[in-house]
Amino acid sequence: MKSSQHEPSISPTEAVDIIEQVAGTHKGYRRAHAKGIGFNAVFTPNNNAKPFTQASFLLGNAQNVIVRFSHSSPIPNSSEQLIPIKGMAVKFPTSDDKAISLVMANAPVFPTKTPEAFVRLIQAFGVKNQSLKEKLSTISDDTEFNTVPALLKQLKTPASFATTRFWAIHAYILTTDSGERQAVRFSFEPVAKEDKLPFTTKDMELELLERMMDSPVRFRLLMTLAAPEDPINDPSISWPDNRLVIDVGELVLTEKREDLAEDHLFNPTNETPGFSCSDDPVLHYRSEVYAESYRRRSAEM
Numbered sequence: 001m002k003s004s005q006h007e008p009s010i011s012p013t014e015a016v017d018i019i020e021q022v023a024g025t026h027k028g029y030r031r032a033h034a035k036g037i038g039f040n041a042v043f044t045p046n047n048n049a050k051p052f053t054q055a056s057f058l059l060g061n062a063q064n065v066i067v068r069f070s071h072s073s074p075i076p077n078s079s080e081q082l083i084p085i086k087g088m089a090v091k092f093p094t095s096d097d098k099a100i101s102l103v104m105a106n107a108p109v110f111p112t113k114t115p116e117a118f119v120r121l122i123q124a125f126g127v128k129n130q131s132l133k134e135k136l137s138t139i140s141d142d143t144e145f146n147t148v149p150a151l152l153k154q155l156k157t158p159a160s161f162a163t164t165r166f167w168a169i170h171a172y173i174l175t176t177d178s179g180e181r182q183a184v185r186f187s188f189e190p191v192a193k194e195d196k197l198p199f200t201t202k203d204m205e206l207e208l209l210e211r212m213m214d215s216p217v218r219f220r221l222l223m224t225l226a227a228p229e230d231p232i233n234d235p236s237i238s239w240p241d242n243r244l245v246i247d248v249g250e251l252v253l254t255e256k257r258e259d260l261a262e263d264h265l266f267n268p269t270n271e272t273p274g275f276s277c278s279d280d281p282v283l284h285y286r287s288e289v290y291a292e293s294y295r296r297r298s299a300e301m
């Protein structure tokens with residue numbers, strides 16, 4: 001565990017065991033965000049990030065990237081309409097084999113400050129034969145879950161991946177050649193705004209493919225700059241709305257990947273000169289959880 005400040009009481013391997021206990025084992029699938037669709041895409045930086053970083057993926061020429069959109073459930077055939085949390089993962093190439101990945105959700109904040117609280121939340125929501133009200137009452141005494149009921153109320157299943165904003169949630173640290181540091185949070189904002197589906201299907205993957213036949217699907221990569229007083233190690237706290245947001249480039253989907261990016265691991269903790277992880281314990285925990293999930297699903301293929 002790289003984060004120096006936090007030693008979780010539930011190990012990443014135990015976390016994957018717990019997800020399997022709650023959701024079952026679905027051989028060959030990711031242990032979360034099991035169902036999804038992969039695309040090739042092009043990311044074109046506009047060099048607005050240059051004053052803040054030397055990170056190559058945010059600067060220079062257009063580059064080929066891999067994108068995977070997903071439904072968050074660990075159960076591959078669960079109803080996508082009943083699962084409001086969706087994911088978008090983008091893998092940028094780098095000169096070494098540690099591709100930078102932004103692995104995002106359609107929410108600006110995470111429900112908990114620590115990874116083990118999130119795992120306990122999975123356990124609480126996974127209890128069988130209990131209504132949502134009963135599940136909420138079992139977590140209501142725990143101050144770690146104060147924000148959860150309000151977050152749940154705001155959740156709404158999106159109509160389309162192409163009109164959804166995705167946030168990387170954790171802070172990352174950008175550095176310049178001369179060593180200046182700036183904490184930022186990334187998000188991808190859709191260029192398409194219309195919510196009403198012009199298409200016939202309720203299947204979000206098909207909807208995306210139909211949309212692409214009509215016009216290109218684009219997202220802007222936005223970077224929100226932290227002020228010195230903003231917390232950079234707590235993904236459950238949002239930064240004030242008046243923070244400077246910089247548009248650093250555009251992503252355009254080009255084609256569906258035949259492999260759907262199924263075999264890919266998107267690791268949100270890879271670093272490159274000019275771009276590093278903050279001390280957020282949830283971010284660092286994800287690295288080992290994803291590696292464990294990847295080990296299990298690869299062995300089952």
Ligand code: HEM
Binds near residue numbers: 030036169266
């Ligand atoms: C302790 C916290 C978390 C746990 C235990 C967890 C668990 C997992 C697991 C087991 C996977 C499957 C990985 C694989 O097999 O490749 C996964 C994928 C994913 N998670 Fe998380 N996750 C956590 C936090 C987050 C956060 C904060 C976000 C959003 C910012 C997020 C978004 C995603 C997405 C989009 C994927 C799919 C990536 C892909 O397409 O390959 N997760 N998560």
